[in-house]
Amino acid sequence: xxxxxxxxxxxxxxxxxxxxxxxxxxxxxxxxxxxxxxxxxxxxxxxxxxxxxxxxxxxxxxxxxxxxxxxxxxxxxxxxxxxxxxxxxxxxxxxxxxxxxxxxxxxxxxxxxxxxxxxxxxxxxxxxxxxxxxxxxxxxxxxxxxxxxxxxxxxxxxxxxxxxxxxxxxxxxxxxxxxxxxxxxxxxxxxxxxxxxxxxxxxxxxxxxxxxxxxxxxxxxxxxxxxxxxxxxxxxxxxxxxxxxxxxxxxxxxxxxxxxxxxxxxxxxxxxxxxxxxxxxxxxxxxxxxxxxxxxxxxxxxxxxxxxxxxxxxxxxxxxxxxxxxxxxxx
Amino acid sequence: xxxxxxxxxxxxxxxxxxxxxxxxxxxxxxxxxxxxxxxxxxxxxxxxxxxxxxxxxxxxxxxxxxxxxxxxxxxxxxxxxxxxxxxxxxxxxxxxxxxxxxxxxxxxxxxxxxxxxxxxxxxxxxxxxxxxxxxxxxxxxxxxxxxxxxxxxxxxxxxxxxxxxxxxxxxxxxxxxxxxxxxxxxxxxxxxxxxxxxxxxxxxxxxxxxxxxxxxxxxxxxxxxxxxxxxxxxxxxxxxxxxxxxxxxxxxxxxxxxxxxxxxxxxxxxxxxxxxxxxxxxxxxxxxxxxxxxxxxxxxxxxxxxxxxxxxxxxxxxxxxxxxxxxxxxx
Numbered sequence: 001x002x003x004x005x006x007x008x009x010x011x012x013x014x015x016x017x018x019x020x021x022x023x024x025x026x027x028x029x030x031x032x033x034x035x036x037x038x039x040x041x042x043x044x045x046x047x048x049x050x051x052x053x054x055x056x057x058x059x060x061x062x063x064x065x066x067x068x069x070x071x072x073x074x075x076x077x078x079x080x081x082x083x084x085x086x087x088x089x090x091x092x093x094x095x096x097x098x099x100x101x102x103x104x105x106x107x108x109x110x111x112x113x114x115x116x117x118x119x120x121x122x123x124x125x126x127x128x129x130x131x132x133x134x135x136x137x138x139x140x141x142x143x144x145x146x147x148x149x150x151x152x153x154x155x156x157x158x159x160x161x162x163x164x165x166x167x168x169x170x171x172x173x174x175x176x177x178x179x180x181x182x183x184x185x186x187x188x189x190x191x192x193x194x195x196x197x198x199x200x201x202x203x204x205x206x207x208x209x210x211x212x213x214x215x216x217x218x219x220x221x222x223x224x225x226x227x228x229x230x231x232x233x234x235x236x237x238x239x240x241x242x243x244x245x246x247x248x249x250x251x252x253x254x255x256x257x258x259x260x261x262x263x264x265x266x267x268x269x270x271x272x273x274x275x276x277x278x279x280x281x282x283x284x285x286x287x288x289x290x291x292x293x294x295x296x297x298x299x300x301x302x303x304x305x306x307x308x309x310x311x312x313x314x315x316x317x318x319x320x321x322x323x324x325x326x327x328x329x330x331x
Numbered sequence: 332x333x334x335x336x337x338x339x340x341x342x343x344x345x346x347x348x349x350x351x352x353x354x355x356x357x358x359x360x361x362x363x364x365x366x367x368x369x370x371x372x373x374x375x376x377x378x379x380x381x382x383x384x385x386x387x388x389x390x391x392x393x394x395x396x397x398x399x400x401x402x403x404x405x406x407x408x409x410x411x412x413x414x415x416x417x418x419x420x421x422x423x424x425x426x427x428x429x430x431x432x433x434x435x436x437x438x439x440x441x442x443x444x445x446x447x448x449x450x451x452x453x454x455x456x457x458x459x460x461x462x463x464x465x466x467x468x469x470x471x472x473x474x475x476x477x478x479x480x481x482x483x484x485x486x487x488x489x490x491x492x493x494x495x496x497x498x499x500x501x502x503x504x505x506x507x508x509x510x511x512x513x514x515x516x517x518x519x520x521x522x523x524x525x526x527x528x529x530x531x532x533x534x535x536x537x538x539x540x541x542x543x544x545x546x547x548x549x550x551x552x553x554x555x556x557x558x559x560x561x562x563x564x565x566x567x568x569x570x571x572x573x574x575x576x577x578x579x580x581x582x583x584x585x586x587x588x589x590x591x592x593x594x595x596x597x598x599x600x601x602x603x604x605x606x607x608x609x610x611x612x613x614x615x616x617x618x619x620x621x622x623x624x625x626x627x628x629x630x631x632x633x634x635x636x637x638x639x640x641x642x643x644x645x646x647x648x649x650x651x652x653x654x655x656x657x658x659x660x661x662x
Contacts, residue, residue: 034483037380039381039416042372050371051368052425052458054428081368126382128384131390133464137385139424
């Protein structure tokens with residue numbers, strides 16, 4: 001068992017890397033772990049986008065999950081918020097509560113964490129460790145040019161509504177682990193677990209959507225609930241083709257009600273939902289190609305009080321009973 | 332019981348206040364709770380000082396403590412880090428894990444939190460809530476002019492060493508609650524608990540020390556261990572008069588060994604320890620007067636390998652056995 005200071009030193013401080021200098025202002029050089037505060041500044045003409053997420057054992061991951069996946073997911077859900085804002089990741093802080101400082105757990109956790117951090121050139125600049133029930137809180141910092149952030153309040157009537165990737169696999173994986181249903185085969189099972197445990201933050205996509213998309217957010221609590229955030233903040237309504245919402249073949253193997261629950265209200269997708277004018281369709285097709293993420297048009301924004309009009313593929317109204325994700329109620 | 336969204340709304344989002352605009356750049360107007368990220372930028376010529384601290388029930392506070400005090404302390408320990416850096420508080424994020432969303436607890440917690448936040452004009456700009464064992468993680472943001480931050484690596488041979496306020500009362504309060512000793516009287520008991528539960532972050536002092544002090548930090552883990560951080564980072568040694576370390580009369584009522592353990596290695600003081608050249612003594616006396624915090628000279632910095640030479644008031648060497656604070660060992 002390691003003391004707090006040698007723990008920080010062994011698994012985190014030595015992995016500290018100063019963020020890549022972004023301009024020649026010597027004064028803006030960052031100061032990281034080892035002082036009371038980290039010091040950073042966004043490049044000239046930029047703002048700092050900040051997001052914080054807390055992950056708790058038993059709520060966000062099962063006790064037996066690979067600690068590499070926990071390290072990955074703890075950062076991924078935060079990077080996802082930066083992507084949803086169109087911000088470029090730059091740095092993060094990590095606060096970690098652990099009951100025991102187990103070296104094998106810490107080694108695997110930090111491997112998963114830093115593998116993702118290094119892919120996005122995102123430096124650990126500070127943190128805190130304490131004893132307590134397993135809990136990790138990451139705060140992430142990204143750069144976004146003034147006026148370029150993708151906000152939730154910018155949807156306009158006439159906009160198309162898009163989602164990236166496939167929705168519902170993470171929720172299908174959770175249901176499988178909870179015994180709600182079985183995967184049709186081994187590949188489906190592996191795909192669902194990967195979606196649940198190793199979400200891929202859509203950072204490149206978010207940056208590419210700057211100046212193209214109007215409103216955007218990342219889908220963490222399920223499409224239905226998250227899209228409502230855009231509608232409320234923008235004061236518009238949506239018509240959505242429920243059958244157009246992109247699902248994996250594995251998910252299509254589930255009964256209709258379960259599939260829709262997963263895809264439309266599942267949570268933990270970490271795909272982007274965004275709106276864009278119809279004039280941007282060709283540009284968006286190119287962006288999807290370039291970043292290697294399928295972008296699917298699922299509906300349109302209209303004037304009216306915030307609400308989602310679900311339709312089937314024939315355009316007929318669908319009455320759906322969907323449970324949103326709420327941390328203080330059962331799903 | 333409230334759902335997550337109404338919980339956030341009732342106790343936190345409604346208390347959200349955009350940080351006071353600091354300059355006329357419209358683009359730098361902050362965006363707070365309600366989007367994927369908050370957007371902030373330091374004023375021109377400034378850096379953002381960032382600190383994160385996690386508080387856990389049973390480790391940082393007892394289950395029966397007034398939730399107002401928990402809200403206060405969760406922010407205070409973070410503001411203390413800003414003070415130690417000479418940074419002006421500006422904004423914070425809050426991530427909160429709770430087993431139950433109890434309204435009376437939340438109301439009191441948020442009262443304590445926002446009372447302190449408002450005193451320092453520090454706005455809540457984002458956060459996260461989840462169910463889980465009680466845990467709160469605050470990340471705080473302050474502004475500091477380029478090159479003005481009070482760092483740990485700036486102590487120089489010949490510097491005086493100072494501490495602010497009184498040390499050891501918080502540790503004495505913890506010992507009293509754990510049954511290690513009794514307070515001499517009711518006033519002492521109240522003073523110790525106040526020190527433990529309602530620490531006062533030395534923000535004004537830290538800002539006033541810019542350009543005057545060399546190195547600084549806040550004493551969270553005990554003077555002995557924290558001063559060692561300055562010595563190691565600055566590669567110097569210290570001679571400290573153990574009897575000069577300022578203590579309350581209440582603490583002086585304890586036996587010598589217990590008093591020294593509290594004052595020199597107690598933890599949870601949240602006073603500043605800093606070094607400054609002898610030429611700054613008059614200026615420091617004025618600063619102490621102005622901010623209303625006693626500043627006590629306790630020793631000097633010398634060349635040599637990082638270590639603390641403890642002396643008694645006659646200057647004779649003292650051999651002290653002190654236990655530093657380590658979250659993964661008993662105190």
